[in-house]
Amino acid sequence: MEVLRLVGDSDVVCVNHVSKRYGDQAVLKDIHFSIRKGEIFGLLGPSGAGKTTLVKQLAGLEVPTDGENVIFQQRMPSLQIMKRIGYMGQSDALYGELSAKENLEFFAAIYGLKRKERLQRIPEVLKIVNLAGTEKKLVSSFSGGMKRRLSLAISLLHEPELLILDEPTVGIDPVLRKSIWQTFDRLKSNGTTIIVTTHVMDEAEKCDRLGLLRDGKLIAIGTPTELMADTSSQSIEEAFLVYGGAVHEN
Ligand SMILES: Nc1ncnc2c1ncn2[C@@H]1O[C@H](COP(=O)(O)OP(=O)(O)OP(=O)(O)O)[C@@H](O)[C@H]1O
Numbered sequence: 001m002e003v004l005r006l007v008g009d010s011d012v013v014c015v016n017h018v019s020k021r022y023g024d025q026a027v028l029k030d031i032h033f034s035i036r037k038g039e040i041f042g043l044l045g046p047s048g049a050g051k052t053t054l055v056k057q058l059a060g061l062e063v064p065t066d067g068e069n070v071i072f073q074q075r076m077p078s079l080q081i082m083k084r085i086g087y088m089g090q091s092d093a094l095y096g097e098l099s100a101k102e103n104l105e106f107f108a109a110i111y112g113l114k115r116k117e118r119l120q121r122i123p124e125v126l127k128i129v130n131l132a133g134t135e136k137k138l139v140s141s142f143s144g145g146m147k148r149r150l151s152l153a154i155s156l157l158h159e160p161e162l163l164i165l166d167e168p169t170v171g172i173d174p175v176l177r178k179s180i181w182q183t184f185d186r187l188k189s190n191g192t193t194i195i196v197t198t199h200v201m202d203e204a205e206k207c208d209r210l211g212l213l214r215d216g217k218l219i220a221i222g223t224p225t226e227l228m229a230d231t232s233s234q235s236i237e238e239a240f241l242v243y244g245g246a247v248h249e250n
Contacts (some may be wrong), residue, residue: 010036010158010195012162013058018067020053020216028064029051029216033103035209040188042207043239045198049213050165051197058195059087059164071162083111086160090167096140100131100150103139104157106222111158128183130176144171152180156187163187163194166199169203179205204236213238219243 013035020028035041044053056062057069060077066142069076072084094103100120108118126132129149134142139150146172155163169177181203184194196207204210205224212220212227220227220243224236231242 006050012037012039012072014042014070014118015054015058016068018054018057018069020050020057020062021065027216030067031213031216031218032067033218033221034210035193037193038188038191039208040184040194040196040206042204042210043195043213044199044204044210044236045213047199049217054088054213055164055195055197056089059085061087083158083160085112086155086158086163088151088165088168089161090157090170094139094147094150094152094154097138099136099138100126100142103150104154107154108157113158120158121159125156126158128178129153145173145176148172149176149180154215161192163192164195165196166198167199169198169200184190197233201235201237210236210244214244217245 010196015031015033016026018031019026025153028086031054043054045051052073053062057064058071060079060082063077071078073082074081098106104122104125105118106203113121122135126135129152131146131149131153134146139147142150148168152165152168155165172180184196184206187195196203198204206223209221209223210227211218212248220230220239222230227236227239227243228234231239233239233242
């Protein structure tokens with residue numbers, strides 16, 4: 001198997017013939033694609049398709065059985081590179097007995113932010129996710145959507161160059177979802193690369209490119225317009241069905 005080490009200058013992520021097995025189960029099957037700087041890349045696929053497994057590898061939390069993931073020209077997992085990545089998993093890793101601000105301070109310390117940076121960034125990220133004014137509230141009193149937003153704020157603290165978000169808007173109402181996507185667009189225009197997994201079709205349409213996963217295989221990749229044109233479909237959902245996928249809404 002050819003393992004490419006050199007990727008194009010504008011490629012931030014190169015998923016290089018990656019496979020993953022858990023025991024007898026093949027969860028990722030020879031996945032191969034790259035993501036360019038400043039792209040919003042969506043991973044779409046039915047439950048169990050392997051989206052979380054793949055993004056965890058990209059975040060440096062899992063390793064492939066075969067192949068490699070190269071991020072910023074370095075093979076993952078790399079601690080140096082992980083500092084340049086913001087990751088938000090599907091389950092919120094928050095401390096319920098601490099306030100929102102204390103949670104942010106804790107993670108800011110882990111990211112190595114200096115006091116001055118913390119004082120500046122914490123109000124900024126709270127504002128981005130529309131949680132300003134809730135700093136002193138205990139996280140255990142937060143709703144599911146508030147917890148998601150706080151998790152997103154945490155992933156943004158250190159101004160990562162690559163943001164990896166596993167279903168970031170689950171439990172978030174449409175108005176706030178829209179404002180979060182506006183944030184993604186702003187981050188993108190500053191050069192941030194964003195990978196997002198989603199089941200939500202209107203979100204998929206907002207991505208620059210989409211990778212469609214099914215049964216651990218990348219069944220299609222392209223811009224939403226390309227995927228619709230290739231399948232003569234009127235929507236991404238229809239295109240995905242033509243490619244042989246099935247999408248469920250959470
Ligand atoms: N640590 C693990 N051990 C064994 N099997 C696993 C493990 N992690 C994931 N799997 C299996 O891998 C498959 C893909 O799971 P994954 O969570 O990546 O899918 P997904 O596309 O993210 O699904 P969803 O949309 O429901 O989050 C599933 O069959 C899951 O049971």
